Amino acid sequence: MDAAAIPMCTAFAGTRRLAGGPVRDVAQAVKTHLDAHPESQVLVFDNTSAQPVEFDVRGSIDDVLARLDRTAPPAAEPVESESRPRGPGRPKLGVVAREVTLLPRHWDWLAAQPGGASVTLRKLVEDARRAAEGADRRRAAQEAAYRFMSAMAGNAPGFEEAARALFAADAERFQSLTEPWPADVRDFARELGRAAFSTQDQEEVA
Numbered sequence: 001m002d003a004a005a006i007p008m009c010t011a012f013a014g015t016r017r018l019a020g021g022p023v024r025d026v027a028q029a030v031k032t033h034l035d036a037h038p039e040s041q042v043l044v045f046d047n048t049s050a051q052p053v054e055f056d057v058r059g060s061i062d063d064v065l066a067r068l069d070r071t072a073p074p075a076a077e078p079v080e081s082e083s084r085p086r087g088p089g090r091p092k093l094g095v096v097a098r099e100v101t102l103l104p105r106h107w108d109w110l111a112a113q114p115g116g117a118s119v120t121l122r123k124l125v126e127d128a129r130r131a132a133e134g135a136d137r138r139r140a141a142q143e144a145a146y147r148f149m150s151a152m153a154g155n156a157p158g159f160e161e162a163a164r165a166l167f168a169a170d171a172e173r174f175q176s177l178t179e180p181w182p183a184d185v186r187d188f189a190r191e192l193g194r195a196a197f198s199t200q201d202q203e204e205v206a
Contacts (some may be wrong), residue, residue, distance in 0.1 A: 008047040012152065013040050015182035020047070024065055027055045031064050043151065049140070050148040050192055141195035142167055148192055152185045153178075162189075171197035 010020035011030050019029035030042055034057055044053040056067050100121070102110075110117035145166055153159055162177035174193060178186045 007053075009044050009053045010047055010188060011042055011044045012184065012188075013037070013042050015152070015185050017184035017188065018042065023053065024068060026053075027057075027064055027068055028061055030055055031057045031061050045148055045151075045188075048144065050144040050151075052151070138169070138196045141193060142169075145189055145193035145196065149189050153181055153189065156181045156185070166193055166196065169197055 007023040008021060009023050009026050011018040011026050011033075013033055018033055019026045026044060030044065034040060034042060044055065045051070046053055055064060057064055107117065110120050113120040146163055149159065149163065149166075153162075157180050158177040162174055165171075165173040165177060171193075174197070175190070178189055181189070
């Protein structure tokens with residue numbers, strides 16, 4: 001598997017960061033910790049989305065890892081086989097045909113564009129996707145940071161104000177308001193929120 005595709009997560013035992021990294025390594029650390037401290041409360045978060053990650057820790061470490069392997073998503077299949085013949089001038093693009101419903105005037109306009117309807121629609125979608133990319137990244141980072149903060153720092157001093165600073169992309173105020181929080185919780189919240197602030201900075205420079 002490509003290293004970039006390996007799920008990464010972080011585990012907390014209370015407010016202490018227990019482990020972080022590939023999901024198998026974190027699962028092993030969580031299992032070892034819970035075997036030694038069965039009363040401990042452990043929460044695990046995806047490093048990108050901050051969605052909760054759950055492990056079935058019954059049995060041995062080998063049992064835990066085996067269950068993870070069985071539930072891991074399969075590797076993506078290529079859209080088009082290399083052995084399938086392609087027509088001349090048709091690169092392997094992974095094009096998928098689906099129905100699009102438009103008004104007659106839209107079809108007339110598309111048909112008059114260089115390359116025809118399909119080429120023009122792909123260009124329009126790519127342009128729209130690039131235009132929204134920064135805002136989408138910022139929103140995803142804000143939601144991830146807020147999701148983690150709500151779970152781990154909902155009762156922490158300044159939580160509501162810090163959340164407002166996060167969604168206002170006010171990095172300086174966010175840093176100040178999260179300073180009194182437990183160090184590991186504060187630092188992970190800042191790591192998740194950093195993408196929101198850096199995206200905002202890039203947009204302002206542009």
